[in-house]
Amino acid sequence: MTWASVNEAQLAAAAPAASSESKIIDDLPANYSADLPPAQRELIERGRYVARLGDCVACHTGSKTQPMAGGLALETPFGKLYSTNITPDKSSGMGGYSFEQFDRAMRKGVAADGRNLYPAMPYPSYAKMTGEDMQALYAYLMQGVAPVQAANKPSEMGFPFNQRWGLSLWNWLFLDDTPYQPQAQQSAEWNRGAYLVQGLGHCGACHTPRGIAFQEKTMTGEGKNGQFFLAGETVEGWRALSLRNLWTPAETAELLKTGRNSHGTVSGNMVDVVQHSTQYMSDSDLLAIGSYLKALPAGKEDLPMQIAQGPAPRIDIPARATKDSAPDAAHYNVPADLYRTRGGLGYLQFCADCHRSDGGGVDKVFPSLAGNRSLLSDNPSTLIHIMLTGWTTPVTQTHSRPLTMPAFAQLGDQEIADILNFTRRNWGRKDAPEVQAKDVLALRKTLDAKGEKSRPFETPRLADMLKEKNAEQLVYGARLNIETRDLLPKNVGNALNCASCHLNAGTVADGSPYIGISAFFPSYAPRAGRTITLEDRINGCFLRSMNGKPLPLDSDELKAMVALFDWMRNETKPEDKVEGRGVGKISQKILPNVENGQKVYTQQCALCHGADGEGIKNAKGQWVYPPLWGEESFNIGAGMARTYTAAAFVKRNMPIAMHGNFPLGQGGLSDQDAVDVAEFFSHQPRPDFAPKVKDWPKDKKPADARY
Structure with missing residues (x-):
């Protein structure tokens, strides 16, 4: 498409009048009268799509029962702001705004009464909107949204930031209210992507570094400061990663549509962006965004030579494993230090069930870690934040069931640092700066992530096995529990491992943990009709749960398993009641359906x-x-x-x-x-x-x- 054919009308018209793909989750109200002329209904529906592009609902909804009525608290470095009511209510909303007043607020950050708006409302980005999109958005907000009477809350900004006259100076210094100007040498798709990223999508509000006056260092990828555009910034304890030279356009589109792709899943504020905005975009708009981001030259966080290259080293098979029991070495592609370091054992215990021992994740379920941009970043804020607070994937039309990662604030600061350094070394950058325990502690205090326990169960740390004199035997026992089928193919007759039922190598409360269990053997077993040993009990699992054959009583493998159980016994006595033991009970009065x-x-x-x-x-x-x-x-x-x-x-x-x-x-x-x-x-x-x-x-x- 030539320059002459890329004009304002076509840029705006590239967005569909209504998103036919947005019927499952629909938090933008559509309240217009069916009696309106078709052309007006079409304009309102187009405005509804524009509102999705701008993600208006995310900031302007404090209560789900009052969409667009404001009241959401917005934390800034200078104090707390509350989003405003943008419904067409005349007393507390925007019902009295003319189009000219609305346009001024969107482009210049000046309200109808002449007050300057704080740039937490990204008007420097919205200023790039075309006139057609602005008209459509105004029509939607005035005629497509139900009016809600909800008084706006005053801001909680301290002096001098509560002096709004200073914002006039800020605008004079930093605001360019010129609408987006298509670039003749670029394709229509590139221009559409640039328009969405720089304007309605306001991606730079989080992903572009800020200057001394909290201004975005640049609003575009061009000019003398163009290298700063979307180069990454830390926002509310999350690292908004560099978007420069991003994945293929299709991979970026997939992430924005579904919240996940082969490189990872969204986290932090991006969960809301996908849930409320990008999942409803047309495929053509998502691909345009992907094409534009891919075309931006790589920044510091994006240099490919910094990525750990090639497959991770293969783990050695312990010498005690016999020729018959040792699997093909090619079966493994896990880091060599997985079982040898505190970080590796911590990862194995708390992370590998979802992200897998080789960091490969689970296709379309849990993200792979290889090359994940959060692992590649110099700044580990997002990694620490997720470990301390957890996260939930967005609910989208393709993934209606959200998946969660629980918070690991129960772990110590050094434990978290060890695990993160292990993942960064093996699946991120070999030269990544070390995460320090003090980094974790600082963010823990900021987030008030205390990691309080709901029960007295004490989770043993596999990493602590490395302190013991028989550490090699204990680690082997843990590995046999986790990789039973691969290490003991002559004894396992199905696809199960011990850890299939004894979760995280027997360290999870009510997940049939091994804690204290060796203290209760020998003991009478009603199913056997006799007193059995711990070795008998282990071999019973091989015969039944794993549909296989028992281990020889004098084998190194069985001795290693028993050693692991004895280590987890700790100070337990036969008469003790162990918290979290077994799997609990459920009433047999409940009849199954x-x-x-x-x-x-x-x-x-x-x-x-x-x-x-x-x-x-x-x-x-x-x-x-x-x-x-x-x-x-x-x-x-x-x-x-x-x-x-x-x-x-x-x-x-x-x-x-x-x-x-x-x-x-x-x-x-x-x-x-x-x-x-x-x-x-x-x-x-x-x-x-x-x-x-x-x-x-x-x-x-x-x-x-x-x-």
């Missing part, structure tokens, strides 16, 4: 375990999450094949990433739903258990036993 169980499975479980219970694998063909039925699952002799045992486990441990509970966001179903879904999946086809005839020789068999 299989039809509801299937619905619950589809809604909450299929994401990780497959639509037909088949489990999921990664691109290398390795198991990520195990199947819940079929030949690769546990057999009918396993405890998880019993409805109420499975229900108790599900109630407290599944699904993960459902809320903010430490450490996996696990649990959250009602008792009834847990029983229903447990009945559904436990009674699906699965392997038989031939020795079942020997079970419960003396004691009463449980009512929910499968045989």
